[in-house]
Amino acid sequence: MNQNPDLLTLRSVSKSYGTVAVLHDIDLSIRDGEFLTVLGPSGSGKTTVLRLIGGLEPLTTGDIRLDGQDISRMPINKRPFNTVFQDYALFPHMTVSGNVGYGLSVRHVQRKEIARRVAEALELVQLGRFADRFPAQLSGGQRQRVALARALICRPRLILLDEPLAALDLELRRQMQEFLKSIQREIKTTFLFVTHDQEEAIGMADRICVMQAGHIRQLGTPHELYYKPNCEFVARFFGENNLVAGKLGPVQGEQRPIETALGRLICSITDQPHLKAAPEGASAFAAFRPEALHLADATDGDNRFSGIIADLAFAGSSTVATIKAGADNAAQRLRLRTPSRIGGSALRSGETVALSFAPHEGHLVLA
Amino acid sequence: MSAVVTTQLAERRSSLLVTVLAFAAPVIFVLVPLAIFLVYSFFSVDQGTIVYAPTLGNYVRFFTDPIFLPVFWNTIVLCVSVAVICILLAYPAAYFLTTLRGRWRYALLMLLLVPLLMSYVIKIYAIRSILGLNGFLNKALVAIGILQQPSTLFVFNMNAILLTLSLLLIPFAILPIFLSLERIPQTLLRASDDLGASGLQTFLRITLPLSLPGVASAASFVFVLAIGDFLTPQMVGGTSGFTFGRILYSQFGTAYNWPFGAALSVALAIVVICAILIGERFGRSRGTSV
Ligand SMILES: Nc1ncnc2c1ncn2[C@@H]1O[C@H](COP(=O)(O)OP(=O)(O)O)[C@@H](O)[C@H]1O
């Protein structure tokens, strides 16, 4: 989909503070012009990755290449990247235009040119009227935009954003997400955006890099991550998922069965060579989304099992049923999501039902 | 019902009492003495006894006598110089402290502040022995070869007062500067680096301006303490190091002219109040939130 060349490459980068390893052998390529989101739970090392790239911390091992050139040892003020800090880090003694023009004035750009580009940048973030205010006189969302304007005025090759929206309330956050995305499209600069919020990641990113405990677990488009998680962590972390443990059966073309407590489940393995290569009997999970699970009818032959509806929760546009299935209808908890209907759900709490999901909507994840 | 009212009244009365006391203490201990001085400055002395008839004579004498105004002015210049020297020496020290990590930072800060706990007179004696004709400073300068022979440049004169006051008052400058430097969020400095500033640019454009409130407090602190000091000039100033504080002191002592001394005190108080106001004006940081 994206044929752009790599802008920045991290090769077996690791980072330790003293004896504590925080990043383990990270490999990551960032493509020119993309919106790449680093997603992971708190403490997974997202900020550290950003700080290494920005030059705020030295690497322990490995290297970082920009256009193929090693920049691991380039000092922070020489790197053509700019950061939008989590707490904005605006200079309190300078006005909005002083803040925004700072990156140019320390490079001794001419006054006139600075004024022109500051006006341009403030226009872009829709803060033209606030040029002479001090940061203390701005709201959170406005400060956020000043920080963004300050970062992009230097025309960096890469803009690093560390959870820039975390401090904003939900409504403002939504607006800023769209706003950031539209600015990124407009200036065509590469964004590396850190967040722990998967919804935010899905909504904004061209590609998502999922991190956990100092490792990159998966890198791919939101669609790939959602439908083809490559490990249990991603399958569980990324959206709601039903995971059923079992042992792999023999490969059958683009599909492969797995023997589970719910019986034999057939799942798709299209474009996932590592699942084709996995030995028979290997431990794995069948993974299928709550919206893929449905009440079975006569046409459903495969992946058919029974369960008891333990709970029904109305969630606006959809209704979520919690189902107990497997041995004695207790071994396995599943979720089923159906569109809500005005007459109420066809499901009844306590009812025993036959359930199914289509093989092409089921996926396998190695344990 | 009435019981409730009385307890409420009692509570209100006791809180009123606290308020009155809170305001009364500074009034009684600060403003009343100042007012008494102000009143005394309009009296005069005749043959060693105070004449309680209002007169502007003391002020006329202060402004017309060729001795007082020049000494007054020279003392202000001296104390401004002391403040400048203290700032110039204290700033690098305070800056260095903030570059230290964790425990070391505060341990060293305490060490720098230890002189504050020592007796003032002992410190002056110690510094006097350093500055003397055969003191450490002269010996050192001769040893390095800067001087051929011991110099009288800083022995019992204005220079001696300048150096001694500076040395004595440096801790008072280090503390406010250190506190203002320490309050600067590290991310601001990182943001400056990130935007391409060199170390020097970051210092000049971020660190220095954000620490100016501390510098202003330090300067007014040192100035006020220096100008009120008569003991130091008395002990290291000799005959040529004559300061306003010494004149003032002598009016209450040897000259025994309390009304005139009171008038001089009023002049001094006005300068001190101005210094404090200026320090306060610049000591207020502009936009503190990030
Ligand atoms: N300066 C530091 N010294 C020691 N450990 C650190 C330091 N900075 C971060 N860490 C540790 O590194 C891990 C990853 O931190 P971080 O990159 O901030 O995670 P995230 O941004 O994903 O929440 C955490 O366990 C954290 O405690």
Ligand SMILES: [Mg+2]
């Ligand atoms: Mg973080």
